[in-house]
Amino acid sequence: MxxxxxxxxxxxxxxxxxxxxxxxxxxxxxxxxxxxxxxxxxxDMGYVPNPLASSLRTNRTHIIGFISEQVATTPFAGRVILGAQEAARRFDYILMTVNTNGDDGLRESEIGALKKYGVDGFIYSCMYNQSARLPASLADQPLVLADATDATGRVPSVVPDERRIGLDGTRRLIQAGCRNIAFIGSHGPMRAQRARLSGYRQALKEAGMEYDPGLVANVHMGHEAMDKVADLFERRSPDGCFCFNDARAWYVYNEAARRGLTIGRDISLVGVDNHQVLAEMLVPSLTTIELPHYEMGYWAACKLVSMIEQRDLSHLALPRTPATIPSPRLTDARIHCHLVEKESVRAIP
Structure with a gap:
């Protein structure tokens, strides 16, 4: 050397x-x-910097600890890790990832292990947008949240713009001429559920259409979901459905087939996730809004590096991605998600 x-x-x-x-x-x-x-x-001499010597001089290891709450085991959400890894590499950092499966004891053990490696900071990521309960062991560390927020509002975070998801999906159905639009939602006090329903209602209001609670079906999975969707069709005969996710769109496909309706002609659908199996395998293929997993990971790593190095990255040239990555200068970033046009929505008249 x-x-x-x-x-x-x-x-x-x-x-x-x-x-x-x-x-x-x-x-x-x-x-x-x-x-x-x-x-x-x-x-000419092939000089390569010695990272160990550099860490001794700067008191930095150029290692980022990525704490995954089931993200690493979720196929499409795992792109959060890919985005963070590629952004970290750009600044000569490496990513060290641990998965805690929501286990408090395992989480503390893994955080302790990452600290022993001298990581410079942490990214904490959840498998869906939620208010994270952050461990006290991270209180004194440079920290950024991906697909989660901190209840105190003190920790920088990046999430999908959930309200805009409901707004854009419903607007697309209105553009296609739908006038009796159902919302197939999820049970539970999920932030995404509340915000997407709010966006759905805003789109209806913009179009001069009344919000009808009878067109809302919040469903779990399995037979209960099939029964609720069947009941909705029996009572309201929707001509369009905005679905909380692609998995719930499947129940509409099933009910439409049972009634002899053609998706994309008799009834239009928009889902959320761009699930790598469902959105492509359903026939016709499902128009869907893609969640910005890669973009959230990329932003989180850039933001964390800017905090570690006390460096202004507001003019950083960011990669072109389906959803625009916000400036790392923000502390509360919401990403406008990308609608992927496929075949489940009628052509605009």
Whole structure:
């Protein structure tokens, strides 16, 4: 391995001068001509920085701890990890991922293990948008939340714009000429459920359509869902359905087939998730809103690096992705999700 001292000897300059250039601290301290010679010499000699030596100088390991609450075991949500990993690599950080499965004891054990490795900061990610109960062991650490928020509002976070999901999905059905639009929702006090229903209601109001609670069916899964969707069709005969997720859209497909209705002609559907199996395997394929898992992970890693290094990344060139990645300068980021047009919505008249 080539050392800074060997480079200094070859160039006939001091090791400290070489160090200033290779650690990007040469501005105003080393002449541009000398700095250029050092960089060319580094390329010619194949100099590779020693991360261990760097960590001793800066008291940083360039390791980010990624705490997964079931994200790592959820196929499409796992793209949060991919986004974080690719952003971390851009800044010469590596990602060390642990999965806790929601177990408090395991979570504390894994956080302790990551601290022993000297991680510079943490990303804490949940498998769906929720208010996270953060462990006290992270209180003094640089921390960013992905697909979750902190009840206190003090921890930077990134989530999908859930209300906009309901708004955009319902608007698309209205554009297709639907006038009797159902909302197939989820049970429980989920933030996404409340916000998507709010967006659905706003879209109806914009179009001069009355909100009808009778067109809302909040369902679990299995036979209960099939029965509730069947009852909705029997009572209200919807011509469009905005579905909380792609899995719930399946029950509408099933009921439409039972009644001899053609999806995309007699009734239009929009789902949420762009589930890698359901959205493509349903016939006709399901128009759906893709959740920004990759984008959330990428933003979280950029934000965390900006906190660790106290660095302004507001002008960072971000990758082009289906959903636009917000500026890392924000502390409460909401991502406008991308609607993926397929075949389950009638063509716009």
């Amino acid at each position: 080539v050392t800074m001292q060997e480079m200094a000897d070859r160039l006939g300059i001091s090791k400290s001068t070489v160090s200033l250039v290779l650690t990007s601290k040469d501005s105003g301290r080393v002449s541009p001509a000398v700095a250029d010679r050092v960089r060319r010499c580094a390329r």
